[in-house]
Amino acid sequence: MRVHLTLNGRPTELDVAPSDLLLDVLRDRLGLTGGKRSCDVQVCGACTVLVDGGPVSSCTYLAAEAHGRQVMTIEGFRETPAFDQIADAFARHAALQCGFCTTALVLTTHALLEEGELTDEASIRHGLSGNLCRCTGYRAILEAVADLAGAEASA
Amino acid sequence: MTVIDVKGPTVGAGQVGRSMRRVDADEKLRGEAQYVGDIVIPGMLHGKVLRSPVPRARIVSMDTAAAATMPGVVAILTGDDLLDIDPFWGHAIKDRPIVAIGMVRFVGEPVAAVAAVDETTAEAAVKAIVVEYEDLPVVGTLDEALAPDAPLVHDGPTRPGLFHGLGTLPERDGNVCYRYRIGTDEVDPIFETAEVVVEGTYEFPGVYQYAMETHGVVAQVDGTGITLWATCQHPFLVRAEIAALFDVPLGKVRIHVPYLGGGFGSKSYTKMEPITVALARKAGRPVRIVNRVDESMVTTRRHNARTWMRTAATSDGRLLAREARVWFDTGAYADNGPRVTATGGDAAPGPYRWSAMRVDALCVYTNTAPSGSYRAFGASHLQWVGELQVDEVARTVGMDPVEIRRLNLARPGDEVRRGGKPLDADLVGDVEKVADALGWDRPRDADTGRGLSVGLLAAGAHPVSSAVVRMETDGDVVVLVGSTEMGQGQRTAMAQIAAEVLAMPAERVRCQGTDTRFTPYDRSTGASRSTTLAGLAVQKAAAEVREDLLDIAALVWPHPVASIELRDGAARCGGESRTYPELIARRFGLSGGQLTGEADVHPQGTGSYAEGPVFWEVCIAAAEVHVDRATGQVTVRRTATIADVGKAINPQLVERQDEGATMQGIGNALFEEMVYADGILLNDNLLEYRVPTIEDLPAHSTCVIVENGDGPGPFGAKGCGEGAFAGIIGAIATAVADAGVPVRELPLTPERVWRSIQEMQEDHR
Incomplete structure (x- = not known):
């Protein structure tokens, strides 16, 4: 078809x-x-x-x-200005290790930011619960996304 | 074994010790990083594996006729295609056929494989192969394997593999394929007279490493030899095993290792490479096999284990003796079971000043998926058990868990394994730091518990690594080193080490994946060894380039070399300077050239396991948990870990290693478990086998980096990344026990915890 x-x-x-x-x-x-x-x-x-x-x-x-x-x-999104900000936050926080889940997290984060769904730590945890990462243990991802969302993250 | 300890030049270039951005960040964020499953080579076919649906059976017949005639099918591999070679492999014990020959021993064992023009066709052809099985009695559990009349999972003689590294392998005894015994009978009189004795039997679950990238291999067999693109942590060991298996010289096997989507031990040693090579050989064309998750889950897993342990102490809390018997379920094939068994045996006593100890660890075959390496193996299996008993002693004699450890822990220089390397870390200092970081003395809420655990992991594996460092005409540097980037940040660390020696920005150093044809030998990527051993080789190789630069600079300025300084990518003397490209041009002329350094690290003694380890990796963590007594739900509220790394090459990446290990440890301690019934895996998918999500992240976690400069690696560094895994399992187990719930079995699922609470209340009635 x-x-x-x-x-x-x-x-x-x-x-x-x-x-x-x-x-x-x-x-x-x-x-x-x-x-x-x-x-x-x-x-x-x-x-x-x-x-x-x-x-x-x-x-x-x-x-x-x-x-x-x-x-x-990701091949399309990386050419947009929104990519750079997200990529920079992930790199600064070392919110990636093996990289296998990384593009998915970048795209999901972008979509949730656009929809205004990331307002605090609880909403970040909820929003990203469908993206597994076996390497980072999520602390760095939480920090990076909280940074992008202008939210406070626990430590 | 002493590793050559060349104190490389520490020039204070500031490259080591800074949290530089990962050198692979951009590639990975942009989706440009290549993994095996992304690689397509001309003429490539797609392979699928037919796997056994039964745990133990004789293969009565196999009919491939219908599959062979399907359009798009190019080749079908069965045991009959392997008559020209000895088709058994296994780095510890050569017990495993490339595809089943005559019988199957676990659900998921490869029986045949198909190469076709696309995956859909290969999958359809696999389903069209008809196999008749005659079921045999199943050895599904440790109890069944150890029963006096148990059927034998293997009945031939034990054939040692190429890399068991554990001395002479004993003959198999029933279903016991390996046994590791340490200690003495001096324990017996101590237990007879000790004031305090605690004793128990403990169960540890089989779990799945779940590297998100499953095992994958592209294989090409042609006149030039065998070429692979493979998800392997140890490419040089795989190369040797493939060369031996297919009877070709080492130089005719070439392995490329792109980025790995996680390893954690699941991609150590040989896995899917033999079957992919055999299929490509049959097809006469390149073939790619990429496992599904349910296939990788039964390709290798972590051993479930049972431990019986007792600990003797005085009434004032002095630990006297420990004895343990441990049974590791290695599944249908040994995989890394013997090594896991030995490492677990070493971890069983725990790093205390015992008067005597005795450990007997057994590696047992069953008809389940083969078990191998997973982050902090051995220590993860045993540390929680030993630490529960230390706390039980503390409770009995009325002592604080920190205090009893302070009293009894081994001190630097103490022998922690007879004849092996003495303790090279300050454990008492580490325990005090982790207790502080958790807030040990803070007031606590109701139904919470706090625990901490201490252990050691024999780390470094075998100390053989080599490296080449090249400075190009433009002053940029390429590092060739055979350790695998699987997420841990190895390429970043190597860049920083080379840059420190060469006094230049690490951003101008590149480190690529292994191609065994050009990359110098490295033993393996595991046992927390890369920074320590490959890093040492890189440091030494870079020092050679540094010497070259100084030699050239000495031609520029007629002064003693001592008055020439290398800084920020240039040689400086008096008020003058020459950039590295200028120095290189001075030697080679304007057409350019390369400065090359080459170095290796090798054992000084015999290199035997007993002389090791390269270093003792510290496994220390603390946790605070909340136990919901109505539901049995355990919540980890706070964790603290110690990264006792000697010197942090990249502090941020050190912390990130501990955070990742912590989360895997939480999964292993609280909910991950491969559930078997009669040799059949009941939860072979990620819906039913749950791994941690971001919602499982504790509210607070801290990693304390300890830099005592006491490692054998570059700049006093030693490895990390595994210790926290064993540490956190022990910390959670002891914390739950501290909350008043007896702990004998992991994972601590709500049901298990709830039942423990009910049983305890019944006992008290």
């Missing part, structure tokens, strides 16, 4: 099977490998991309569902 979407700001037309997952189409067919596959069951969030501005797990999202929508991956 034919799918028309806006991918990283560009009109894009794709032929996909009804069962194709968005993550596979992005990674295997389009070479957009910044999003990662890990749990396959929408727990880890490593495959997060933005669809119409909101974070979705692309491992459980049909490519066909993206028809008529705006899809943003």
Whole structure:
């Protein structure tokens, strides 16, 4: 089936099977490998991309569902001014280690900041609870995102 | 074993000891960092593995005909394709076939593999292979494995692997594949007469490391040899094992290691490389296999273990003797079980001044997933047990947990393992620091408990590392070193070490992933060894380049070399200066050249395990928990850890290591557990196997960095990153016990804690 979407700001037309997952189409067919596959069951969030501005797990999202929508991956987001501020906060706080969950956290943080959902520590903990990170233990991520949100974080 | 301890030039360049931005931050934030699953090479096929659905069975027949004729299927690998080689591997014990031959020993064991044009086709073909199994009695638990009439998981003779490193391997005894015994019978009379004796049996769960990136390999087999892109922490050991397995020279096996999406031990030694190479060999084309999570979960896991332990003390709190027997469930294949067993045996006594101790640790086969390395192995299994008993003694004699430790802990220079390296850390000082950091003496709320735990982990593995440091014509530096960047910040630390020696900004030093064809040998990335050993090699190699720069500078200025200073990327003498590029041009002319330094670190003694370790990694943490007595829910409110690192190369990254280890320890202590029934894993996915999320982060956590300059590594550094894991498990266990709940089994799930509370109340009725 034919799918028309806006991918990283560009009109894009794709032929996909009804069962194709968005993550596979992005990674295997389009070479957009910044999003990662890990749990396959929408727990880890490593495959997060933005669809119409909101974070979705692309491992459980049909490519066909993206028809008529705006899809943003890290490859698109890193070219926008909003990326630099988030990346700088994550780097300053060393809120990344192996990097496998990092692009997903960057995209999720951006979406939640845009929606004004990150107001205090509790909202950051709630908002990021769908993004696993096995390396950092989350303290650095909490600090970085609190910094971005202008919120106080416990220590 | 003494590691060569060249005190490299400390020129105060300010590169070591600063929290520089990670050198890999931008690549990772931008999604440009490459991992094995991102790599595509021309002609590459996709591989999928057919895995056993039963824990123990004879393979009666296998029919691949339907799968073979499916469009897009290129090759199917079965045991019949391995007749030209000895297909058994395993770095400790060579007990494991590349694919099952004649029988299967655990659910998830590879039985066959398919290479096809895409993953969907490979997956469909795997499902079309028909295997008939004849079920055999299952050895599902330690009890079943140790029963007098237990079926044998393995029945052939023990064949030592290339890297067991534990002296002569004993012959298998029933299902016991390795045994580690230390101590003496002098414990017996002490227990007979001691005023205080505490005793118990404790259960530790099997857990999954969950590196978010699963195991993955791209393999190519052609006239030039075997080329791999693999998720491996120890590429040089994998290279040797692949060369031996496929009977080719070392130089014809080439392994590339891109970024790893976490390791934690799960990618140590050989894992998915043999089956991927065998499949690519059959297909005659490159093949990529990337595990799903449920596959990586049974590729390697952490040992579940049972410990019986007793501790003797005087009525005034002096610790006298300890005895322990430990059974490690290594699953169907030994993997790193023998080493885990030995390290656990060493951790069992704990770092106290015993009059006598005796430990007997056994490594046991069962029909479950093979068990191997996971951060702070051995110490994580044993420290919580020993520390619970120290606290039990303290409670019995009416002493504070800090005080009893202050009285009994080993002091620097004390022997902590007979014939091994003496204690190289100030444990009493560390305990006082961690207690302060937690707020040990603060008033406490109802239903809270506080605990702290102390231990040591034999760290460093085998001390062999080498490095090349090159200064390019423009003054930038490239470091070639074979340790793997898996998130710990190894590339950043190596850049800082080289930059310190060369008196230049670390931002101008690059450190890349391993390509075994060009990167010099490094034993492994694990046992907290990279900064200490690879770092020492980098320091020494950089010192050679430094000497070169000074030699050239001495041609510029007719003064003694001692009057020439290297600072901020230039040689300086009197009021004059020459930049490094100017010095390089002076030697090579305008077309440029390279200054190269090369160095290695190697053992001074025989290099045996008994002579080690390279250093004792300190495992100290404290925790405050709240126990909801109605529901059994344990909440970790506050943690403190000690990073006793000798010298922090990058203080921020040291803290981040402790924070990560703390969170993994919280998962291991409170809720992570692989649940088996009759050899079948019941929770083989992340919905049912829960790992910590940001909501599990304690409200407060502190990491105290201790820099006593007492490490054998560069600038007095020693490794970190694992100790807090063992420390925090012990701290949580002792804190829950302090809250009045008996602790005998981890994880401390609400149900388990609630039952303990109910049983205790019934006992009191």
